[in-house]
Amino acid sequence: MPEGPSILFLKNKLQRFKGKTVSEASGYVEMDKSEIVNLKLIDIETYGKNLLFVFKDFFVSVHLGLFGSMLVNKRKKVNASFALHFGESEINFYVAKTKFYKGKPNDHFNFKTDVLKPEFDEDFVLNELQTNQGDKMIGDVLMDQNIFAGVGNIIRIESLYHAKIHPDSLVKSIPEKKLIFLLKMVVDYSEEFLNLLKTDKVKETAMIYGKMICPKDKSELFIEELGKIKRKTYVCLKCQKLYK
DNA sequence: GGGAATGTTCACTA
DNA sequence: CTAGTGAACATTCC
Numbered sequence: 001m002p003e004g005p006s007i008l009f010l011k012n013k014l015q016r017f018k019g020k021t022v023s024e025a026s027g028y029v030e031m032d033k034s035e036i037v038n039l040k041l042i043d044i045e046t047y048g049k050n051l052l053f054v055f056k057d058f059f060v061s062v063h064l065g066l067f068g069s070m071l072v073n074k075r076k077k078v079n080a081s082f083a084l085h086f087g088e089s090e091i092n093f094y095v096a097k098t099k100f101y102k103g104k105p106n107d108h109f110n111f112k113t114d115v116l117k118p119e120f121d122e123d124f125v126l127n128e129l130q131t132n133q134g135d136k137m138i139g140d141v142l143m144d145q146n147i148f149a150g151v152g153n154i155i156r157i158e159s160l161y162h163a164k165i166h167p168d169s170l171v172k173s174i175p176e177k178k179l180i181f182l183l184k185m186v187v188d189y190s191e192e193f194l195n196l197l198k199t200d201k202v203k204e205t206a207m208i209y210g211k212m213i214c215p216k217d218k219s220e221l222f223i224e225e226l227g228k229i230k231r232k233t234y235v236c237l238k239c240q241k242l243y244k
Numbered sequence: 245g246g247g248a249a250t251g252t253t254c255a256c257t258a
Numbered sequence: 259c260t261a262g263t264g265a266a267c268a269t270t271c272c
Contacts, residue, residue: 065267066269067268067269068267076268078268080268081267095268095269097267230264
């Protein structure tokens with residue numbers, strides 16, 4: 001269930017745990033959890049689709065993959081893959097992967113690429129696209145977490161539709177103005193996605209993701225796996241231009 | 245009940 | 259060595 005906005009949404013629910021001390025860390029993930037116990041949770045951050053629990057000299061990332069979920073002060077019947085306990089309270093993760101990092105998030109992640117962060121740097125990403133990604137298809141590049149951290153299948157499909165660009169368009173063939181507009185659409189839609197989560201209306205309000213017909217010209221959508229990425233892609237062949 | 249899904253990694257093959 | 263493929267994941271939703 002997680003693209004970047006979903007992770008940020010979860011992070012926002014955890015603010016009250018900031019500054020609290022971990023009484024127990026559990027779960028079946030193999031990562032060594034003993035180092036976390038009795039430490040104060042300094043901060044909770046996100047990078048793309050990763051939730052980051054920051055301690056003094058290290059941090060732990062939690063990734064939900066496709067099936068993962070999080071519960072606060074509730075449990076499922078199955079065992080948690082990772083859990084942080086704070087006395088009576090607890091945060092439980094299911095089917096989540098964790099990773100232990102030394103240092104600070106900034107040492108490992110470039111926040112300029114996180115589409116939901118104030119640090120997102122449009123010029124940096126534009127330069128990366130034009131300099132190193134020119135021969136690739138934009139639909140593939142949008143899913144590259146090193147360039148568009150937090151973007152998932154829904155955001156890429158909706159953003160390309162809003163920008164009127166066909167996902168198989170070569171990056172180098174897309175006019176710069178259109179690329180800049182696409183970046184804006186990605187950021188704008190990611191923020192809207194976050195808002196839509198509050199009322200659980202992401203899929204309902206999507207323009208073409210999960211739909212059959214283009215809302216604008218009522219033509220049938222083209223739905224297939226496009227590019228090199230094995231993900232279902234929705235395209236309106238009339239509204240979205242292919243730059244070759 | 246079955247298929248598909250907002251994701252990524254890793255084993256395996258050519 | 260590289261690139262592609264497919265499975266796996268204590269799942270969940272229609």
